[in-house]
Amino acid sequence: MNEVRHYVTVFGYYAKLAIQRQLEYPLFLVSWLLMIPTQYFTGIWMLKIIVDRFQPLSGWGFHDLAFLYGLGLLSHGLVVVFFIPTWGTEFAVLRGEFDRLLLRPMNVFFQFVTGYFNFIGLIDLIPGVVIFIYAANLVGFDWGIGNLLKLALVVIGGTLIRASLYTIIGAVAFWTKRSRNLIFMAVATMERTTMYPLTLYPQAIQAVLTFLLPIGFISFYPAEQFLDKSTSLELPLGLAIWTPVVGLIFFALAYAVFRFGLQKYESAGS
């Protein structure tokens, strides 16, 4: 218990410092405030155009797609707030930043991830929330307490799945000294694969995105359930439970990979 309090206290102070640091550069904040919402609102606009001009995608109309997109953006926003340092693992390895973390008597992964609480990333969350609420009303989402609880579990699980993927890919830098391009690839892939119904893709890719990289659990499978569609993956207990379970398992795996990579860490420079 004492240990937990210690970590919470340090996290709180890290967050305070990160916010102070980000407020040192207000212009960056403003540019981000303009850029990020634009990016996501154009994203949903594209979905509308695709459906309007062509046809529903594997039976998913614009309302359903907007719901899927909004649900995915929620966990994306949270990852950007809480796990953004994983995107920069390459820099941390190249600059020897893990030296400092290894010299302090706390868990290295904890220090690495919480060391930069991305306050500005909350801006990423705004379009996510707006789009989700808008779409939820379009599809007649039941805002009952049970459903909200399920939603919370799905969003937390989705956040863990995304964070795990970035952690593993980032950790490649421990071996190769490079992982930034892979991270960008993962970001783009994840955006695409959480935006459209998984059933659009060939069976083999569906299998990969379910079992190997469980991206399907971030938004697609839970959305199918929330929207009462015939589910394309048969699992007991409903998918709202499976997203956090898969998230936790994948996160444990990601942590193991990170630890293993850290053993290979060759502190750079003198």
Place this chain on the structure above:
Amino acid sequence: MAIIEVKDLVKEFVVVRKKTGLGGAVKSLFWPEKEIVRGVDGLSFDIEQGDIVGYIGPNGAGKSTTIKMLTGILHPTEGEIRVCGMSPQKERKAVVRQLGVVFGQRTQLYWDLRLGETFELLKRIYRIEDKRFRETMDILNGVLRIQDFIDTPVRQLSLGQRMRGDLAAAMIHDPTVLFLDEPTIGLDADAKHAIREFILTMNRERRMTVVLTTHDLDDVELLCSQLLVVNHGKLVEDGPLDAIVNKLSPHRLLMIELNHSAALPDHDRARIIRQDGLKVWYQFDKSAITASELIADLSGKLPIRDLSVQEPDIEDAIREVYRTTA
């Protein structure tokens, strides 16, 4: 029991031999020529509590690599390390709690924020109680005078101020061993003096063990009770500075300036190595004859106007070690 024990320490790095030109680059891509390089090659030494140990050697001798293994940052390829009786790799958290570490070329201070913020963060990381924290800050402030710039953003500090800040940050949790990797690099004479005073004070008042790497031999001369000299990852000398210097250059010089020219007498335990006008240099072995004996012997035979005894140059001695072990 020694506070740091190192036995048969080895660190190997895999280096990929790059070939020149585009053809070479393609070849390296598919058939990389890997080579194993030993950065640290069978080091063994003990460091006793309360010593200030200079860990010196030319660039690339394996100094930083050794420090990084002693502090748990790098894992050794072979060998044993005990710091405060524990393995820095297996019991990292327990070991690093006892360590203060400063890398002169880097900083652990938050660049964008006022200096004091870093101390506040460290207070929470090391779980230091308010009262104890204030006491430590007072002590550190007394020696390092950080109060003058504690509210200045780190990016606006001079290098000397930044180094004082980094030293204070490394000391905030009252470590038993302090590792300093080139702590005086790039500093002016004043700042160097402040840092050396600080090291001596902490060592004297808290029996703090200090291990420092440096290229500045004034640091070595003014601070270190013991020296470890490494080259090519191997220990080449080990002991107190004057013992090493004596071993390498046991000779002293006696310079005599004469009133007028005179016949120069020979001496059985000193020999003339240079003569320039009215000046004469006698070289003698400190263990064979003392300077005063020699002066007494010569003063009856020579019209002496002035004289001086010259100690061997440390820098020459150290350079000699590097050269002979290269």
